[in-house]
Amino acid sequence: MKTHLVTGGAGFIGSHLCDKLLADGHAVIAIDDFSLGTYENLIEAIKHEHFKFLEGDVANSSFWHQLAKDCPTNSIDVIWHMAANSDISAGVKDSTVDLHRTFLTTFHTLEAAKALGVKHFALASTSAVYGDLQSVLSEDSAPLNPISNYGAMKLASEAAATAKTSTDLDKLWIFRFPNVVGPRSTHGVIHDFVRKLNSTPRRLEVLGDGTQCKPYLHVIELLDAMMHTVRNSNEKINRFLIGPLGDKGTTVRYIADLVIRLYGTNAEIVYGNGNRGWVGDVPTFTYSTDKIYSLGWKPKLTSNQTIDKAVGEIVAELKSPVVALR
Ligand SMILES: NC(=O)c1ccc[n+]([C@@H]2O[C@H](COP(=O)([O-])OP(=O)(O)OC[C@H]3O[C@@H](n4cnc5c(N)ncnc54)[C@H](O)[C@@H]3O)[C@@H](O)[C@H]2O)c1
Numbered sequence: 153m154k155t156h157l158v159t160g161g162a163g164f165i166g167s168h169l170c171d172k173l174l175a176d177g178h179a180v181i182a183i184d185d186f187s188l189g190t191y192e193n194l195i196e197a198i199k200h201e202h203f204k205f206l207e208g209d210v211a212n213s214s215f216w217h218q219l220a221k222d223c224p225t226n227s228i229d230v231i232w233h234m235a236a237n238s239d240i241s242a243g244v245k246d247s248t249v250d251l252h253r254t255f256l257t258t259f260h261t262l263e264a265a266k267a268l269g270v271k272h273f274a275l276a277s278t279s280a281v282y283g284d285l286q287s288v289l290s291e292d293s294a295p296l297n298p299i300s301n302y303g304a305m306k307l308a309s310e311a312a313a314t315a316k317t318s319t320d321l322d323k324l325w326i327f328r329f330p331n332v333v334g335p336r337s338t339h340g341v342i343h344d345f346v347r348k349l350n351s352t353p354r355r356l357e358v359l360g361d362g363t364q365c366k367p368y369l370h371v372i373e374l375l376d377a378m379m380h381t382v383r384n385s386n387e388k389i390n391r392f393l394i395g396p397l398g399d400k401g402t403t404v405r406y407i408a409d410l411v412i413r414l415y416g417t418n419a420e421i422v423y424g425n426g427n428r429g430w431v432g433d434v435p436t437f438t439y440s441t442d443k444i445y446s447l448g449w450k451p452k453l454t455s456n457q458t459i460d461k462a463v464g465e466i467v468a469e470l471k472s473p474v475v476a477l478r
Contacts, residue, residue: 153202155179157228157270159210159261160235161197162189164337165276165329165371169232170197172375178202181228185209187253188238188338210235211256216264226269230382233261234276236306238339240430243302250305258309262316271322273313274382279330279366279393279437281307288399290440291328291391299434310391317388326391327378330439333462334371335469341404342459342466345411349419350472356412356419359429362405365436367395370458373451380449392447395439396455404429407459414467 156173160166161182166189170180179202182194186207197203208215237243237253258275265273280303281296282289298304310326317324337343348356377394385392408421427435441451453461 153177153179154229155181155227156230156232157181157183158232158234159183159257160189160233161205162186162191162193163234163238164189164193164334164339165332165374166232166234167193167197167336168334168371168375169234169378170194170203172379174200174203176379180204181206183208183210184235190338193336210264211252211260213260213263216260216267219264220267223268228268228270230272230274231261231265231270232274232276233258235261236276237302240300240302240339243300244430247301250301254302254305255308255312259312262312262320265316266320271320273316273321273323274325274327274378275309275313277310277326277328278303278306279328279439280434281310281328282434282437284434285437288438288440289393291393291443314389322388324389325378325382325385326389327381328391328393329374330367330369330393330395332371332374333368333458333466335465337466341407342411342463343470345408346415346466346470349411349415349417350470352419353415353417354419355422356408357422358404358408358424360404360424360433360435361427362408362421362423363403363427363435364429364433365401365403366434366455367401367437367439368455368458368462369394369396369451370453370461373453373458377444377449377451381444381447384447392444393439393441394444395441395451396453396458397451398454399438400455401436401438402455402459406456407463410459410463411467414463415471
């Protein structure tokens with residue numbers, strides 16, 4: 153049994169990660185400030201005897217000083233840094249949101265790793281570090297010119313983490329996620345569509361013209377890929393893209409049509425203009441997953457199959473039971 157610390161542990165991916173680590177026989181300490189995560193996401197984990205939850209802001213050094221007093225040095229094996237700002241519109245309105253929640257959470261968690269003697273660190277990064285780069289994206293693609301502050305703060309996080317491998321960390325994993333979907337989501341296109349239909353069941357407003365086409369990966373496949381990579385990669389810095397099967401993404405139009413069908417409404421879909429849903433949106437990108445394939449991991453689902461599964465799950469989870477369709 154190892155001890156894993158998960159920042160952002162009450163969030164969408166972080167809470168699934170806690171459940172997976174516990175199911176694999178490990179002890180887990182999860183931290184979250186509940187800015188976006190919820191207590192409900194931890195409902196399974198808190199039943200477990202080897203699970204401990206701490207509420208706190210991981211961008212605040214005094215939180216970590218307190219934790220270091222209660223936590224013996226070298227007692228944590230791996231830190232999984234999942235905390236970040238996933239509310240894109242909040243970050244667009246106010247750049248300090250991503251500075252604080254996306255970069256400073258990383259900076260202070262890295263400092264905490266040093267103070268706690270943790271040598272293994274896994275960082276959740278993103279396709280947003282590539283900006284508008286028009287090629288099949290790989291781990292070595294360049295130049296990295298993010299077009300959103302969120303992407304910039306993730307790239308800065310990657311840089312801060314890689315620098316620590318020359319001083320404090322023995323092993324670093326940087327995972328650049330595509331769009332991750334599944335139950336317990338706190339944001340994202342399917343989540344937004346279902347929420348919108350809960351308030352206006354006859355009309356679905358879509359950001360952009362719906363032609364945006366991106367790869368979607370199911371959260372369960374993401375966890376499987378991360379566990380496999382941590383077990384099997386041996387470099388000091390291990391950077392991996394994780395994507396669905398095949399190189400075709402899924403359009404927003406496909407998602408909107410499916411959400412409406414599974415929601416059980418014939419809502420009118422109202423598309424916006426242009427192929428960018430918001431400032432910093434990258435309308436199309438394709439991931440090369442050759443590197444993770446060569447490590448022996450392969451996803452089971454294509455992007456469309458992932459969406460088919462996740463739309464069913466999220467509609468079942470979020471559809472309001474009192475919505476009036478007639
Ligand atoms: N979901 C995706 O499609 C996706 C894609 C690319 C990258 N990522 C990255 O994966 C990670 C997890 O994302 P998610 O989708 O689960 O988002 P999420 O918002 O559900 O989870 C992030 C969690 O971090 C917590 N948090 C934020 N600031 C904090 C702070 N200062 N102190 C403590 N907790 C804090 C939030 O309350 C939330 O529970 C993030 O780093 C995100 O940037 C996600």
